[in-house]
Amino acid sequence: MFASISASRLRRRAMVALALGLAVSSPASADSYPSKPIRMIVPYAAGGATDLVARLIAQHLGAGLKQPVVVENRPGANGVIGTEAAAKAAPDGYTLLMNTAGAQTLNPVLFKVGYDPVRSFEPIAHIATIPLVLIVNPALPARTLQDYVALARAKGSPMSYASGTAMIELVTETFKTSAKIPDVQAVSYKGTGPALTAVAGGEVQMAIDPFVSIPMIKAGRVRPLAVLSPTRSSALPEVPTMVELGYRDMVFFSWAGLLAPAGTPKEIVGRVAEEMSRIMAMPSVRERLLGFDFEPVNGTPAQFRQMMVDETARWHAIVKATGYKATP
Numbered sequence: 001m002f003a004s005i006s007a008s009r010l011r012r013r014a015m016v017a018l019a020l021g022l023a024v025s026s027p028a029s030a031d032s033y034p035s036k037p038i039r040m041i042v043p044y045a046a047g048g049a050t051d052l053v054a055r056l057i058a059q060h061l062g063a064g065l066k067q068p069v070v071v072e073n074r075p076g077a078n079g080v081i082g083t084e085a086a087a088k089a090a091p092d093g094y095t096l097l098m099n100t101a102g103a104q105t106l107n108p109v110l111f112k113v114g115y116d117p118v119r120s121f122e123p124i125a126h127i128a129t130i131p132l133v134l135i136v137n138p139a140l141p142a143r144t145l146q147d148y149v150a151l152a153r154a155k156g157s158p159m160s161y162a163s164g165t166a167m168i169e170l171v172t173e174t175f176k177t178s179a180k181i182p183d184v185q186a187v188s189y190k191g192t193g194p195a196l197t198a199v200a201g202g203e204v205q206m207a208i209d210p211f212v213s214i215p216m217i218k219a220g221r222v223r224p225l226a227v228l229s230p231t232r233s234s235a236l237p238e239v240p241t242m243v244e245l246g247y248r249d250m251v252f253f254s255w256a257g258l259l260a261p262a263g264t265p266k267e268i269v270g271r272v273a274e275e276m277s278r279i280m281a282m283p284s285v286r287e288r289l290l291g292f293d294f295e296p297v298n299g300t301p302a303q304f305r306q307m308m309v310d311e312t313a314r315w316h317a318i319v320k321a322t323g324y325k326a327t328p
Contacts, residue, residue: 043082079103087115091263102167125276128294164195
């Protein structure tokens with residue numbers, strides 16, 4: 001009987017120890033998360049538009065979660081390096097990714113990368129959309145998009161455009177196909193800044209830009225001819241949309257969004273998403289994003305996921321139709 005009681009006690013102790021072990025090793029719950037600082041990877045250099053958004057969000061997210069959120073810039077390979085690092089990080093809620101359309105949904109279509117745009121991540125928040133605008137050098141005798149297309153179609157007219165990223169180049173190649181201006185040649189630059197400088201300086205005649213050119217437009221250094229949004233932009237209300245001008249397939253935008261590695265516990269994703277919804281409702285945050293010429297968004301993780309699914313499918317179709325090829 002003594003042996004039987006001892007064995008019973010041992011089994012109970014073992015069960016208690018096992019239960020405690022499981023409690024210690026199970027993923028953190030929303031109640032205990034976070035218990036240490038969180039890193040937010042940005043796959044671009046410090047000082048760029050995505051970095052500015054990341055630092056704005058990190059400040060408020062850290063305050064809401066009561067732990068520091070540290071921005072970690074991991075630039076390189078058109079955003080591939082930082083995005084891969086986030087995809088391969090431990091799915092414990094302590095690594096987040098602030099990304100854009102180019103690195104997230106286009107790069108996997110163009111390049112061999114170590115992540116899937118949707119399956120490798122848990123979407124948390126679609127923060128903002130970033131409109132695109134077609135600009136030209138002001139010395140070009142083109143005050144409208146129709147003027148530019150006529151000039152580009154003229155025989156013997158040496159026309160070129162500036163490209164700072166693979167996404168912008170693909171969008172511009174799509175416009176060339178729609179406008180039937182195949183002779184306009186791409187000139188690649190190392191980033192949006194140098195590309196805009198080239199347009200302003202007359203090295204090239206045209207570029208499509210993610211609204212980084214707004215100060216140059218206001219200063220008269222470049223001329224806007226059309227925006228690629230579905231509706232006119234509040235930042236450039238006098239500039240028509242491509243759709244208005246007859247280019248119905250030319251609706252494009254970039255975006256900024258927050259994600260976590262796939263497998264991050266749903267409770268943690270929900271906790272961060274809840275904080276992001278609160279942050280995105282703050283007037284000061286919305287005003288700051290509008291100051292960057294970004295359009296604030298406050299959707300659900302499910303809506304963000306569906307947007308990435310649809311966008312990836314569209315990029316696949318465009319690359320197939322244009323035959324576009326690029327290297328990081």
